[in-house]
Amino acid sequence: MRFGCEWAMALSMGTTNASPPLQDSCSLKLTPLWGRLLGPEILQRENPRLIYARLSGFGQSGSFSWLAGHDINYLALSGVLSKIGRSGENPYAPLNLLADFAGGGVMCALGIIMALFDRTRTGKGQVIDANMVEGTAYLSSFLWKTQKSSLWEAPRGQNMLDGGAPFYMTYRTADGEFMAVGAIEPQFYELLIKGAYSAASLLFSRTKKI
Numbered sequence: 001m002r003f004g005c006e007w008a009m010a011l012s013m014g015t016t017n018a019s020p021p022l023q024d025s026c027s028l029k030l031t032p033l034w035g036r037l038l039g040p041e042i043l044q045r046e047n048p049r050l051i052y053a054r055l056s057g058f059g060q061s062g063s064f065s066w067l068a069g070h071d072i073n074y075l076a077l078s079g080v081l082s083k084i085g086r087s088g089e090n091p092y093a094p095l096n097l098l099a100d101f102a103g104g105g106v107m108c109a110l111g112i113i114m115a116l117f118d119r120t121r122t123g124k125g126q127v128i129d130a131n132m133v134e135g136t137a138y139l140s141s142f143l144w145k146t147q148k149s150s151l152w153e154a155p156r157g158q159n160m161l162d163g164g165a166p167f168y169m170t171y172r173t174a175d176g177e178f179m180a181v182g183a184i185e186p187q188f189y190e191l192l193i194k195g196a197y198s199a200a201s202l203l204f205s206r207t208k209k210i
Contacts, residue, residue: 071097072096
């Protein structure tokens, strides 16, 4: 549970004239919630080269900014949750990978990397504001931009890449495990058919001998 939903990170690169808590020799600070108390306006006044990154769930403003949340809440608000799941069943979250790690952590890290690069040219730091709702929505822009294409024009679970195609889904095997099948291209689909035919022929021949 993230009350306030914010983690603030300050990258000082060994400066010695920064305000607390940046006076030590550490180049990276990751501290929960002090970003609400000691913001970039104060810290960058002391150290203009400072890169200040803050990662939140719902963003820095708006009625949701101080609310607690989890990956599934951010995923739902971004709209992506509505695209994940079998046809006729409830949408489900793919662990906590999309919003927490990809939409939040990866997007924040990318912002820091870009700010570091920019600082080599300008000598100035930046404020990185990342949040899990907007980060997840950004990652899923491919889904929304291709809605009218043959990839996603059908309801959830009935498209080629979300379980609607027999050549792109998972199957339970005879030993109780599962097999993932992804045979979109013609040459791979041909191999799939050949393999399935060979397996069916073998099963049929064994059945005849019994």
